[in-house]
Structure formats: C-alpha cells, structure tokens
Amino acid sequence: MKSPEKITKQSENFSKWYTDVVRVADLVDYGPVKGTMIIKPYGYAIWENIQAIFDKRIKSKGIANGYFPIFIPEGFLKKEKEHVKGFSPELAVVTYAGGEKLTEKVVVRPTSETIMYDAFSKWISSYRDLPYHVNQWCNVVRWEKKTKPFIRTTEFLWQEGHSVLATEKETDELALGRLEEYRKFFEEILCIPMYVGKKSEKEKFAGALYSTSCEALLKDGKALQSATSHNLGQNFSKPFGIQFEDERGKREFAWQSSWGMSTRTIGGVILTHGDDKGLVLPPDIAPVQIVIVPIYKDAADKKQVLEYIEKVKDKTKGIRVKVDDRDQYSPGWKFNEWEVKGVPLRIEVGPKEAKEKKITLVSRIGREKANILLAGFNTDKELEKFKKSLLEMAKKFVSENTFEVSSYEDLKKVIEVKKGFALAPWCEDSKCEQKVKDETTATTRVIPFDQKDIKGKKCIVCGKEAKVWVYFAKAY
Amino acid sequence: MKSPEKITKQSENFSKWYTDVVRVADLVDYGPVKGTMIIKPYGYAIWENIQAIFDKRIKSKGIANGYFPIFIPEGFLKKEKEHVKGFSPELAVVTYAGGEKLTEKVVVRPTSETIMYDAFSKWISSYRDLPYHVNQWCNVVRWEKKTKPFIRTTEFLWQEGHSVLATEKETDELALGRLEEYRKFFEEILCIPMYVGKKSEKEKFAGALYSTSCEALLKDGKALQSATSHNLGQNFSKPFGIQFEDERGKREFAWQSSWGMSTRTIGGVILTHGDDKGLVLPPDIAPVQIVIVPIYKDAADKKQVLEYIEKVKDKTKGIRVKVDDRDQYSPGWKFNEWEVKGVPLRIEVGPKEAKEKKITLVSRIGREKANILLAGFNTDKELEKFKKSLLEMAKKFVSENTFEVSSYEDLKKVIEVKKGFALAPWCEDSKCEQKVKDETTATTRVIPFDQKDIKGKKCIVCGKEAKVWVYFAKAY
Structure with a gap:
C-alpha cells in the first residue's frame, strides 16, 4: 500500500x-x-459539472451553442488595433500545414471575437436578426510566460458568449446582466463571493469599450479575475462591417458584448475553499458528493455492514455517492484520500451503526462527526447546510481581508502586510494606477458598481480629488 | 418575407x-x-444530442473523460514510425509562439495517441493500474486537400477513447466491444445500419496492429467510415515505455486500444436519411422533435387555437417541442422550413382541430397526414414508430444496394453503374486491392466479421485462392 502523499501546509508555503x-x-x-x-x-x-450547470443557465436565457474554427487568419486579428496589440505577444502561430508553408499565417484562437464577427457580418442584415447571441465551449491558447495549473495555462477551456445588439443601452444591460449571471453562479454554485464592477481603462479587455469583472479574494490575499463581460461598443462591428437595417431602413453598425468564464474557475474554488488537508469542493460540482466508507474487522462484519450500506444508499438517490469498499486500503487511508479530494460528506458505517440503524456523518468542513439515526438523515438538507457553511466562511474571510484605506501608506500595508483587498479613493488617472503597480505589484481590480459617497475624498496616490472607489490587490 | 431557398434534387446533382x-x-x-x-x-x-447520449453510454462502462493538450511536441509523433508516416502530410505546425521562434516545433493534434501515451507511461506502473481507460471530447486538426462539411474538414470535433490493458486477448475483446457499442449507437439512435469488420492492412490506422470499423452505405452508393476501434498492440507502449509489473513481479509492455467517432457522424445522418425536401433527423438527436404550427385566419381563431395548443403541449412533456407562432410567416412557409430542418413530426392545429379535440399529425417520412383525436396521441409511440420506419428504410436501401460479386467485371458494374457495395472474395494481397483502387477508385471497406464460407472461391482480381469476403465501395 502506497502511503498517502504529504501536502505542504498553507502557512508554510502557499x-x-x-x-x-x-x-x-x-x-x-x-x-x-x-x-x-x-x-x-x-x-x-x-x-463537466460546472459546464452542465452553467450551460443550462445560458440556455434558459434562450442562448444556443455553436462552434467556430480554432484557426484565425492573422489578418483578422489586425482589424481591431487594440485587440491585436493586446493579444499579439501571446499568440501561437501556424506557419506550416499539410507539408507546405502557408501563404497567410493562421493563429490559434486566443479568443474568438474576430473569427465570429467576420461570420456575423454575413449573417446579420436587419434589426429582425437582433439581438443575436451565440456561445461556445472550447479550448483557447495564450502563450503565457508564467503558468500555474488552472489559474494560467498556455491552453485552457472556457465558454465565450457573444451578443450582437442594436443599441448602446441594450448592450450595457446585456453586459451587466451576463456579469450578474456569473456572480450568482459563483455564489450559488461555487460558494465564492465576488466583488463586481468595472475594470479600469488600463485593465480592460483589448478592444472593449469597457469591461466588467467578477473578482474573488483568495486565501493568500490575492485577487482572481474569475469571469468577465465586456461592452465592445462598435469597436469590432465597424472594422468587421456588422451592419443592420433599422426599422426606418437606415443602416447602422451593431453593438456587441462578449462574456466568458474558464477552467480558471477550478483554481478559484481550490484557492477559496481548500485547506491543509486538501480540496474542499462545493457539493454541486463535486464529482463525489458523499463517500461511504465501510468499517469492519472480519467477514461476518463485512457482510452485515455492506448489506446495511445498501439501505444507506437508498437514502442518497440522485446524489453522486461512492462506496469505497476497496479491501487493500484501511479506513484511515480512505478518509485521508477522500479528504484530499474534497468530498463534502463522508459516511462511516461499522457494525455498531448497522446494528443501531445509524450512520456516522463527517463533514469535510472542520471534519465534525455526528452519529445520527439513518431515518433522520436527509442528504439534500445536509448538502445545503454544507454549501451554506462554505459560503459563510468565504464571505467572512473576504470581509475580514478587505480594508478601506485613505492613504498610500495604508494601501501598502494592506497589500504587503495584511495581504488583502484595499478599497481606495482614486482619481482614475492611469499614472496613479501604474505607480501603485510599479511599487507594490498590486493592480486595480474593479471599480465596484456599489459605490459609496466619494465626495471630498482624495486619490490615495496623487492627492487630487478622487472620482471613484476602487479595489487594489495583487492578482494571479 | 424571404422566399424559402431551393434545394437541388438528389437525382440532379447529389x-x-x-x-x-x-x-x-x-x-x-x-x-x-x-x-x-x-x-x-x-x-x-x-x-450536443449525439454527445449527450454517447457520453452517457461511455460513462455507463465506467470510462471517465479527461482533457489532454492540443499541442504535441513534434518529436512525440516520430516515436511510432507508421504513425508519423500516416499523419505527417496532414499536420498543422506551430513554429512561432509568444513572439518567438520555438526551439521545438509543436503540432496541433491530429489524434492524441502520442501525447496521451507519454502521460500514461508515468501513470501506469502495476497490473493494479489496469485496465486504464480515458476518453476525451475535443477538436482535432488534419490539413485535408478536399473537404466537405461534416464529412471531411480541416478541423473537426470528436471523442477519442484510449484503453490500456494487460494482454492481447483483453485488448481484442475491448476493441471489438467498443466497435459493437458504436454499431448499436448508430443503429439504435441514428437509425443507420452498419457493416462492421476489420480494415485491410492498407486501410488500417497508422500505427495499429489492426483496425475495425463501422461502414455506412449512403444514398449515393458511397461508403462512410463512421467510427473506428483499433487494437494498437504494443506498437505504442514500446516506444513510449508504458510498462507494468504483473502479478509475478515481471515487467511487461502494455497493450492498447483507441476508438473514436466524430462530427462526421452528422454527415452520415444527412446522407443516409435526407431527401429532396432536406434533412430527416432521427428523433433522439433532433433539436426539435415535434413542431406545432397553429393555423388561423383571424384573432378569434388565433386565441382559440393557441389555447388549444397549450393542451396539445401537455401531451408532449419531456419532448423537444417548438410552437412556431411567428405571425410574419404563413403555415406553408413554416411547413417547408421545418421539413428542410428535418423535424420528425409536425402537428397542425386549426379551429377545426381545436373544436373536435383533434390534431393533424404529419410525419417527415413521406409526409403522410393523419387527423387523430388528441386523447389518442402518444408522443413516445409516434417517435418510436418514426425511428422504426427510418431504420427499416435505411436497411432496405442497404440491402438493395449491396451485391455479391464473383468477377472483376461484376465488381466494376456495382461500383460504376449500380453504385453500391460489392461483397467480393479476395486473396488479401494488397496489390489486388490497389489495382481495384487505381482502376475504379473503390477501396476495401471492411472484411466483415460475419464471414460466409470462402472455400473454393477465387479472388476476383487475380484469380488465386480467396481468403476472405470483403466489401469494396467508393468512399468519402
């Protein structure tokens, strides 16, 4: 039997x-x-669990999936000048194919605005075609210098939704609506509270009019941009020629939005809920929601325990349950393995439980044990309770690690010593943002939608009149 | 209102x-x-419907999904010499990435044997790790000269399953078992009968010990290789070093199988069931299984009809139903549109139906109309009936277009005049196979598992003693 592998403590080396x-x-x-x-x-x-749940939510809004090619002619990228500037340094370029040098290089999609919008320009011609939405689940490639599993990888999986609308107002509403869908998904399904707001000019998506984002505060005090929704304005519709005839027969350029969430989300889950024992998974996305571990000494015990487990399983219909009846591992070994894997609930069943018609229920949070009657066991209720605790813990952590600051010194202390989010008054000048980045490596995360009164506040960097409250943090 | 687009007749130009x-x-x-x-x-x-159904079947066999990178170091491909020979001409190669020339070129996966098996060599060490299976749904790229939507495209979507086993016998069973799963899926879900068997040496997968395949006979008499399952022998485990310690502590090279099905399947559905009016979709994969078209002249009619349609919808729970209540299109226009889109069943509801508590049910096959009482309408039964008819029609077509031949002249007649499959005695010499290909463009499709007595039969090409019956056909 392999001995379980050790996991470094968070406090030792996060x-x-x-x-x-x-x-x-x-x-x-x-x-x-x-x-x-x-x-x-x-x-x-x-x-797959994240996909299934979010895909259902997308479809419930009447948005269907499609699939666009991974290969984009290099020329497409160049049509929107900010877009190409932002993505050029990260592109993977195919120069040979089918044994020949290509006459026009093709890039592997880093995102699909350009290839989709070329198609949209052919598909959309009238106001009757709008709003037009399409989503795709696919792989994208960004050649990154520093990588970390899930958080930042050369290739990752994501969904990218793209919407074409007639007016600025509709596009504002759509972009904010999609962001709110993400926020709800993170909170309701992944038990991760999010700060939501607008990105600064410097931090927005390359080619967007403005970007909005969900930002998580992770256990090491860093921020994770977890989903974004952009109002692209007419920045792409003009170079790509996406025009429609309005009710009065006038040709107009369309407005657009794109919105996405990726496998990075899994990194966010790990870094929000994980502890020194390993993963802690929110029940809705846990591959195993409940693990049942039989405990026995001899064959007679084993028979009795396994028979009783069938009854326990009857109480877990519709739940992803695993009975770990492997003989070559001890119960203790199994407990450890399933704790590392973040299974929300563990049920231990021995001869005593079988005899008394009870179960020993152990929560992955705090690993509290409860010896309860099987008759009184309600899986849905227990998993709901688990979710609630997880979200509460995360909310508490976020609130304890977010600090309002009124001076640059305070900001530095939050970033470097306390390690968390600093909510600071800011003049919106990107020079001030850059100075903070250069000196502390922290960046502006979001200008929260929920703005407190800023009147009379001074920018913590330059001391000039502040225009907005903004969150600063180090980010992944 | 746009007038519906015309579709060329099959007999005119397939x-x-x-x-x-x-x-x-x-x-x-x-x-x-x-x-x-x-x-x-x-x-x-x-x-998505194909994926959902087949994915469930894969998982029911205890096989889970994973995801491997799209980028494969060029050197990996070269490790198995037949494999690289087969795929080299079709590779797309990334030579620049992140603004720099790469020191080792990477290829965009044409299939994932090499990248997966490099990983397997690290993951597998003992007989206890076997059998090991993993499946992935992904995009792959093969730079093709002649392309056709779904049938052959530079990029396509597929599932590729990979199995690692301890012995040749298990691998034979696994490979044949997976093929049988495909055959059942095609027949039960897509209503496409398949010829199943072994590929000739010349036609097998590059790197396989042997390949098996499901071959469909399409409406134009051509064959479509629709899914394959390979016994890879130890051809990959040796160069990639996939070894395991057996029960007696001896190190052995593993045996392997890979098996796949792609978006080409959709092409197979169109080319098997489609007619001059457009698509005909098998109910299980049809995005819309039943379309309801309200028919009315005035507002009073409309109200009554739409109210009655709510009752009709009550009878279609669990079914993908669309009520086409668009005012700007006539019923005739809608009939045409949904026929082109291959919706299996159409329900027409007018004031007469509403009054008499009836529906007019129209099948996409033959477009037969039936005026029936709503109370007697059973959606499951009707869709089952539809499936059965579809499969029967396809089986009839296949049987009518498959011919046993005993001479090369007969073979040519089948390929060039009758346009179908020729079942012929063959000596298994690839020179004979090549001659047929050169002279008729037909290739060997499969050596069917179900072999009739070959004793005394002569190869239709060289006249020497035949070893097997084989299907010849032109193929996509």
Whole structure:
C-alpha cells in the first residue's frame, strides 16, 4: 500500500500547497509543451459539472451553442488595433500545414471575437436578426510566460458568449446582466463571493469599450479575475462591417458584448475553499458528493455492514455517492484520500451503526462527526447546510481581508502586510494606477458598481480629488 | 418575407444537394481558413444530442473523460514510425509562439495517441493500474486537400477513447466491444445500419496492429467510415515505455486500444436519411422533435387555437417541442422550413382541430397526414414508430444496394453503374486491392466479421485462392 502523499501546509508555503493539492488530489498533470496542463478525470469531472450547470443557465436565457474554427487568419486579428496589440505577444502561430508553408499565417484562437464577427457580418442584415447571441465551449491558447495549473495555462477551456445588439443601452444591460449571471453562479454554485464592477481603462479587455469583472479574494490575499463581460461598443462591428437595417431602413453598425468564464474557475474554488488537508469542493460540482466508507474487522462484519450500506444508499438517490469498499486500503487511508479530494460528506458505517440503524456523518468542513439515526438523515438538507457553511466562511474571510484605506501608506500595508483587498479613493488617472503597480505589484481590480459617497475624498496616490472607489490587490 | 431557398434534387446533382441542405437547414457555414467549418447552433444542437447520449453510454462502462493538450511536441509523433508516416502530410505546425521562434516545433493534434501515451507511461506502473481507460471530447486538426462539411474538414470535433490493458486477448475483446457499442449507437439512435469488420492492412490506422470499423452505405452508393476501434498492440507502449509489473513481479509492455467517432457522424445522418425536401433527423438527436404550427385566419381563431395548443403541449412533456407562432410567416412557409430542418413530426392545429379535440399529425417520412383525436396521441409511440420506419428504410436501401460479386467485371458494374457495395472474395494481397483502387477508385471497406464460407472461391482480381469476403465501395 502506497502511503498517502504529504501536502505542504498553507502557512508554510502557499504556492507549494497549491501545486501539491492539484497533484495529490489527482486533478492535473503537466503537459510536455511549456505551460500546458493535462486535466485528469477527477479534475475534468469538476469541469463537466460546472459546464452542465452553467450551460443550462445560458440556455434558459434562450442562448444556443455553436462552434467556430480554432484557426484565425492573422489578418483578422489586425482589424481591431487594440485587440491585436493586446493579444499579439501571446499568440501561437501556424506557419506550416499539410507539408507546405502557408501563404497567410493562421493563429490559434486566443479568443474568438474576430473569427465570429467576420461570420456575423454575413449573417446579420436587419434589426429582425437582433439581438443575436451565440456561445461556445472550447479550448483557447495564450502563450503565457508564467503558468500555474488552472489559474494560467498556455491552453485552457472556457465558454465565450457573444451578443450582437442594436443599441448602446441594450448592450450595457446585456453586459451587466451576463456579469450578474456569473456572480450568482459563483455564489450559488461555487460558494465564492465576488466583488463586481468595472475594470479600469488600463485593465480592460483589448478592444472593449469597457469591461466588467467578477473578482474573488483568495486565501493568500490575492485577487482572481474569475469571469468577465465586456461592452465592445462598435469597436469590432465597424472594422468587421456588422451592419443592420433599422426599422426606418437606415443602416447602422451593431453593438456587441462578449462574456466568458474558464477552467480558471477550478483554481478559484481550490484557492477559496481548500485547506491543509486538501480540496474542499462545493457539493454541486463535486464529482463525489458523499463517500461511504465501510468499517469492519472480519467477514461476518463485512457482510452485515455492506448489506446495511445498501439501505444507506437508498437514502442518497440522485446524489453522486461512492462506496469505497476497496479491501487493500484501511479506513484511515480512505478518509485521508477522500479528504484530499474534497468530498463534502463522508459516511462511516461499522457494525455498531448497522446494528443501531445509524450512520456516522463527517463533514469535510472542520471534519465534525455526528452519529445520527439513518431515518433522520436527509442528504439534500445536509448538502445545503454544507454549501451554506462554505459560503459563510468565504464571505467572512473576504470581509475580514478587505480594508478601506485613505492613504498610500495604508494601501501598502494592506497589500504587503495584511495581504488583502484595499478599497481606495482614486482619481482614475492611469499614472496613479501604474505607480501603485510599479511599487507594490498590486493592480486595480474593479471599480465596484456599489459605490459609496466619494465626495471630498482624495486619490490615495496623487492627492487630487478622487472620482471613484476602487479595489487594489495583487492578482494571479 | 424571404422566399424559402431551393434545394437541388438528389437525382440532379447529389453533391450539390448535400451542400444545399447543410446551408439551407442552417447547419454550417464555411470558415475563412481552407477547409474549416463553422457549426451553427442548429447543427451544433445535433452534435450536443449525439454527445449527450454517447457520453452517457461511455460513462455507463465506467470510462471517465479527461482533457489532454492540443499541442504535441513534434518529436512525440516520430516515436511510432507508421504513425508519423500516416499523419505527417496532414499536420498543422506551430513554429512561432509568444513572439518567438520555438526551439521545438509543436503540432496541433491530429489524434492524441502520442501525447496521451507519454502521460500514461508515468501513470501506469502495476497490473493494479489496469485496465486504464480515458476518453476525451475535443477538436482535432488534419490539413485535408478536399473537404466537405461534416464529412471531411480541416478541423473537426470528436471523442477519442484510449484503453490500456494487460494482454492481447483483453485488448481484442475491448476493441471489438467498443466497435459493437458504436454499431448499436448508430443503429439504435441514428437509425443507420452498419457493416462492421476489420480494415485491410492498407486501410488500417497508422500505427495499429489492426483496425475495425463501422461502414455506412449512403444514398449515393458511397461508403462512410463512421467510427473506428483499433487494437494498437504494443506498437505504442514500446516506444513510449508504458510498462507494468504483473502479478509475478515481471515487467511487461502494455497493450492498447483507441476508438473514436466524430462530427462526421452528422454527415452520415444527412446522407443516409435526407431527401429532396432536406434533412430527416432521427428523433433522439433532433433539436426539435415535434413542431406545432397553429393555423388561423383571424384573432378569434388565433386565441382559440393557441389555447388549444397549450393542451396539445401537455401531451408532449419531456419532448423537444417548438410552437412556431411567428405571425410574419404563413403555415406553408413554416411547413417547408421545418421539413428542410428535418423535424420528425409536425402537428397542425386549426379551429377545426381545436373544436373536435383533434390534431393533424404529419410525419417527415413521406409526409403522410393523419387527423387523430388528441386523447389518442402518444408522443413516445409516434417517435418510436418514426425511428422504426427510418431504420427499416435505411436497411432496405442497404440491402438493395449491396451485391455479391464473383468477377472483376461484376465488381466494376456495382461500383460504376449500380453504385453500391460489392461483397467480393479476395486473396488479401494488397496489390489486388490497389489495382481495384487505381482502376475504379473503390477501396476495401471492411472484411466483415460475419464471414460466409470462402472455400473454393477465387479472388476476383487475380484469380488465386480467396481468403476472405470483403466489401469494396467508393468512399468519402
């Protein structure tokens, strides 16, 4: 029997803790090409659960999926000048194919605005075609210098939704509506509270009029941009020629929005809920929601326990349950393994439980044990309780690690000592933002929608009149 | 109102019919890079249905999904010499990335054996790790010279399953078992009968010990290789070093199988069931299984009809139903549109139906009309009936277009005049196979598992003693 692998403590080396967890919990392996990742079945099952739930939510809004090619002619990228400037440094370029040098190089999609919008320009001609929405689940490639499994990889999986609308107002509403969908998904399904707001000019998506984002505050005090929704204005419709005839027969350029969420989300889950024992998974996305571990000494015990477990299983219909009846591992070994893998609830069943018609229920949070009657066991209620605790813990952490600051000194203290989010008055000048970045490596995360009164406040960097409250933090 | 687009008749120009159908039914558009295809929402919904059903079947066998990187170091391909020879001409190669020339070129996966098996060599060490299976749904790229939507495209979507086993016998069983799963899926879900058997040496997968295949006979008499399952022997485990310690502590090279099915399947559905009116979709994969078209002249009629349709909908729970209540199109226009899109059943409801508590039910096959009482309408039964008819029609076509031949002249007649499959005695010499290909463009499709007595039969090409019966046909 292999002895369980050790996981570095969070307090010892947080970054090492993370790479230990993703390896020991069997989520990923490293690919042979720099910065690529293999998502192993246990990790991929988490993504499948995320996909299934979010896909249903997308479809419930009447938005269908499609699929656009991974190869984009290099010339398409160049049509929107900010877009190409932003993505050029990260592109993977195919120059040979089918044994020949290509006459026009093709890039592997880093995002699909350009290839989709070329198609939209052919599909859309009238106001009757609007609003037009399409979503796709696919792989994208961005050649990154520093990588980390799930958080930043050369190739990742995501959904990218694209909407074409007639007016600025509708596009504002759509972009904010999609962001709110993400926020709800993170909170309701992944138990991660999010700060939502607008990105600064400097931090917005390359080519957007403005970007909005959900930002998580992780256990190491860093921020994770977890989903974004952009109002692209007419920045793409003009170079790509997406025009429609309005009710009065006038040709107008369309307005657009794109919105996306990726496998990075799994990194966010790990870095929000994980502890020194390993993963802690929100029930809705856990590949195994309840693990049942039989405990017995001899064959007679075993028979009795396994028979009783069938009755326990009857109470878990519709739940992803695993009975770990492997003979070659001890119960203690199994407890450890399923704790590393973040299974929300564990049920221990021995001869005593079988006799008394009870179960020993152990929560992955705090690993509290409860010896309860099987008759009184309600899986839905227990999993709901688990979700609630998880979200409450995360909310508490976020609130305890967010600090309002009124001076540059305070900001530095939050970033460098307390390690968290600093909510600061800012003049909106990107020079001030840049200064903070240069000196502390912290960046503006979002200008929250929920703005407190800013009147009379001074920018913590330059001292001039502040225009907005903004969150600063170090980010992944 | 746009007038419905015309579709070329099959008898006029079959190839034009196909490209008309995929365009007019709004399944695909062409991508900007040669041979790429955009799968539009209606086409993608068909793929999603195929995926959902087949994925469930894969998982029911205890096989989980994972995800491996799209980028493969060029050197990996070269490790298995037949494999690289087979795939080299079709590779897309990334030579620049992140603004720099790469020191080792990477290829965009044409299939994932090499990148997966490099990983497997690290994951597998003992007989206890076997059998090991993993499946992935992904995009792959093969730079093809001649392309056709769904049938052969530069990029396509597929599932590729990979199995690692301890012995040859288990691998034979696994490979044949997976093929049988495909055959059942095609017949039960897509209503397409398949010829199953072994590929000739010349036609097998590059790197396989042997390949097995499901071959469909399409309406134009051509064959479509629709899914394959390979016994890879130890051809990959040796160069990639996939070894395990057996029960006695001896190190052995593993045996392997890979098996796959792609978006080509949608092409197979169109080319098996489609007719001059457009698509005919098997109910299980149809994005819309039943369309309800209200028929009314005035507002009073409309109100009554739409109210009655709510009752009709009560009878269609669990079914993908669409009520086409668009005011700007006539019923006739709608009938045509949904026929092009291949919706299995149409329900017409007018004031007469509403009054008499009836519906007019129209099948996409033959477009027979039936005026029946709503109370007697059973959706499951009707859809089952539809499936049965579809499969029967396809089986009849296949049987009518498969001919046993005993001379080369007969073979030519089948290939060039009758246009179908020729079942012929063959000596298994690839020179004979090549001669047929050179002279008729037909290739060997499969050596059927179900072999009739071959004793005394002569190879139709060279006249020497025949060893097997084999199907010859022109293929996509």
